[in-house]
Amino acid sequence: MPKLKTLEDLKKLREEAQQDLKVRLETGTKITVGMGTCGIAAGARETMHAILEELKKRNIEAHVTTVGCIGMCVKEPLVDIEQAGKPRITYGNVKPDMVPRLIEEHLIKGNVVEEWVVGRLPTSQ
Amino acid sequence: MRELSLHILDALENSVEAGATRIELLIEEDLQNDILKITIKDNGRGMSEEVVKKALDPFFTTRTTRHVGLGLPLFAAAARQCNGELRIQSQPGIGTTVEVTFQHSHIDRAPLGDMATTLLAVLMSERPVDIYYKHSIDGRTFELDTAEVRQELGTVPLSHPLVREWLEKTLREGLAALRQPEQ
Numbered sequence: 676m677p678k679l680k681t682l683e684d685l686k687k688l689r690e691e692a693q694q695d696l697k698v699r700l701e702t703g704t705k706i707t708v709g710m711g712t713c714g715i716a717a718g719a720r721e722t723m724h725a726i727l728e729e730l731k732k733r734n735i736e737a738h739v740t741t742v743g744c745i746g747m748c749v750k751e752p753l754v755d756i757e758q759a760g761k762p763r764i765t766y767g768n769v770k771p772d773m774v775p776r777l778i779e780e781h782l783i784k785g786n787v788v789e790e791w792v793v794g795r796l797p798t799s800q
Numbered sequence: 801m802r803e804l805s806l807h808i809l810d811a812l813e814n815s816v817e818a819g820a821t822r823i824e825l826l827i828e829e830d831l832q833n834d835i836l837k838i839t840i841k842d843n844g845r846g847m848s849e850e851v852v853k854k855a856l857d858p859f860f861t862t863r864t865t866r867h868v869g870l871g872l873p874l875f876a877a878a879a880r881q882c883n884g885e886l887r888i889q890s891q892p893g894i895g896t897t898v899e900v901t902f903q904h905s906h907i908d909r910a911p912l913g914d915m916a917t918t919l920l921a922v923l924m925s926e927r928p929v930d931i932y933y934k935h936s937i938d939g940r941t942f943e944l945d946t947a948e949v950r951q952e953l954g955t956v957p958l959s960h961p962l963v964r965e966w967l968e969k970t971l972r973e974g975l976a977a978l979r980q981p982e983q
Contacts, residue, residue: 681970685952688966692956710921712871715810716801723924724917731961739959741925743817746865 703759704737704782709751711744718770719752725771726754729778737782750793756781760798767793803913804838804902807875811840811898812922814871815929818844818896822930822947823922827912829904829937836884836902836909847890855888875900882906916971923958923967933971940981942974 708714708723723741730737747753750767754777757763764787766777773791780786787795801807808825815823820842828837847855854860856876861869875898876886884901902909919931923946930947949967950958958967 682952684966685949688962689953689956692953692960692962710809710813710925712810712813712869712874713866715806715813720806720809720914720917720921723921727920727961727964731965739924741813741921743813744863744865748866 704735705755705757706737706739707755707757708739708741709743709745709753710741711748711751713744713748714751714753717751717768721771722752722754722769722774725774726778729774733778733783735778735782747793753793758782762798763796764792765794765796766791801874801878802910804836804878804910805913805915805918807871807878807900808838808840808915809918809921810871811875812918812931813925815840815842815844815896816922816925816927818842818846819927820844820895820929822932824932825919825934827915827933827935829935831904831938834904836904836912838900838902839897840899841895841897843895846892846894846896847888848892852888852890856886872898878902878910882909915975916968919971920964920968924964928958935975935978937978940978942978944970944974 706726708719708726710719723739726739730739745753747767752769754766754769755763756766764781766788769777769791777788777791780788812823812825822843824839824841826839830837856873858868858870858873861867863869872886879886879900879902883903883906886898886900888896888898890896919933922929922931930950932945932947933943935942946958953963956963958964
């Protein structure tokens, strides 16, 4: 690996990234993807990748993270969307081709995609 | 699992669950001796001898959310059907090393698959973890240490989209170059 070049790249990247860091940390959207054995076997890695691609394509700020198994293995891949002031929604069996609609409906239009919901938690606080 | 990189992701997630802050992932493709060896070494909380003995039992898990633990047993079964094996060494308070071998050319050996996305998935975990990844094919090597990347980035997190993109590109290009050295 041409190490010097990549380190130069990183310096540039750091400056660029720092500019929008503040905005990003204050964003209220958190997306969590289940990444236990059950999730992985059901395709959660590809679902996560599709979410990242879709967010990038639409230029949406959201914090994407992975967690272990929560015990609802049959509904994997599970995707949780949490937005400030709104109930936390868990979607089940989320395949990569469902991701564009999920992002469009839930994050852009603000509508929960009811037929894919497997759980919801009331607004925290 | 369809790709070895999915088994690897699963094992790396185990390390993260065990509280590891640094994981070494070594993949050695020794084509001359027809061996593929995957080593995952973490500094997590480790396991007692008793737990290590049970770790390959599919009906054993330390999780409380379900009663089965299929990750390592599936990985071990994949290795066994390709004339290989999975070995665990662990010490409480020190960490765990999982070593898996395969006959490289075995017809049932799954392809390695998408290592870049596997590493990204681990780096996006709730708990911050660093991965040192070294992949060698017949002596040629690709290395990436996220601790070095993190140091270079200062306050910018690895999960930042620009950083993520850079990591993905670096991994994909590096691994592609490793497979086709003449280009």
